[in-house]
Amino acid sequence: MFRRHLTTFLVFALVNSPSYTQNVGIGTNTPTGPLSFPSILGNKIVLWGDGTTSHYGLGVQSGSFQVYANLPSDNIVFGSGRSTAFWERMRIINSGADGMVLNGRVTLRNGTSPLDTDYSPGIWLYRSDNTNLLGFMGTQNNQNIGFFGGPAGWGFVYDAVNSRVGIGNTSPNAPLAFPPALGKKITLYPGATGDVGFAVAGNRLQIYSDNPNADVAIGYDAAGVFNERFAIKPNGALAINGNTGTAQQVIASGGAGTAKWVNGLSYIYSNTFEINQTSDLSTTNYGSLPGLSPVINLTKRSKVIVNLTGNVRSTACFTCGSQLVEAAISINNLLPIVGLVSTSIPNGDQVTITTGNKIFTLDPGSYTLIAATNNVLGDIRTYVASRFRMTVIIIPEE
DSSP: OHHHHHHHHHHHHHHHHTTTTTOOEEEESSOSSSOOOOSSEEEEEEEOSSSSSSSSEEEEEEEEEEEEOOSSTOOEEEEEEETTTEEEEEEESSSSSSSEEESOOOOOOOOOOOOOOTSSSSEEEEEEEESSSEEEEESSSSEEEEEEEEETTTTEHHHHHHEEEEESSSOOSSSSEOOOOOOOEEEEEOOSOEEEEEETTEEEEEOOOOSSSEEEEEEETTTEEEEEEEOOOOOOOOETTTTTTOTTTEEEEEETSEEEOOOOOSEEEEEEEEEEEEEEETTEEEETTTTTTEEEEEOOOOEEEEEEEEEEEEOOSSSOOEEEEEEEEEEETSSSEEEEOOOOOOOEEEEHHHHHHHHEESSEEEEEEEEEEEEEOOOOOOOEEEEEEEEEEEEEOO
């Protein structure tokens, strides 16, 4: 027994003599480092405890280097300083839901060699029951980072070069981009019978509420309070500032102010009259349209839209000269003529002449609308047949 221990001591002494590399072997007589252990599995260093049960220490098992604490309630901590004045940087937690606490950032890089870009840096996550991998979050390519999983693959990416987000779109061309597919895009509130949100159909952007009793409103937020300015009711009615107006009212712009409901078309006239005239020079034929109220009483300042369209034919000619025919509308035959048109009509031809839409303003009062045709230049006993349709629309300004 004494000889065996003496031999071990001598090996130790020779290893540490100046003529050797000063490596120490424990259980091996060929140490390859300052402190070497034999190439067998098991505990290597027991730092605290007797080593026969759980303890603090270092060990080696097949393919594993082990750093372990005594009990599941004990943690493994990395840091700087010394045991009694320790600055913690990372903690491995041996029990409970949390597995590690790190003070500071984590930098991940592609670890393959040779480099394989299909194995980009990131983190794989298991299902909550540990039955299988669920998804990956990390780097997709040299431009995108995101989340990978399910049938969509990279269903959510962030273009870190251009600062854009893609949902189902790995090449977003806007701050937020969706795939080129029809269907729902954003669900703001999933209701019991439908959803509140946005969708795309064929040639249509859809904005919808979740049930047949819900409005779609537009307004602004002030300190968390919504202020409605415009709304579409479930039955299709329009509301301005919460007011749906009354039947036949129309929306009037307020310019820089608020739009409002105003009364619609107060008067609409569409009547036809005919004039068959045998004229001398400068003969004029005035007359009110049959069926048109000769007098219109306006109680409010109003816009008047007038349109006169007619077909004119030169029916006979003795000297074969052209005719100049005018058509006009006047108010009380006193105001300047509105919508004057004149057309030269070749003999035997028919042309259509129109004033177009002429718009002017009338103050409150009583007015008579007069239509006129005028053969101001023509041959004696030349017949000009005229048939006109006049439309008058009067819209109160308030």
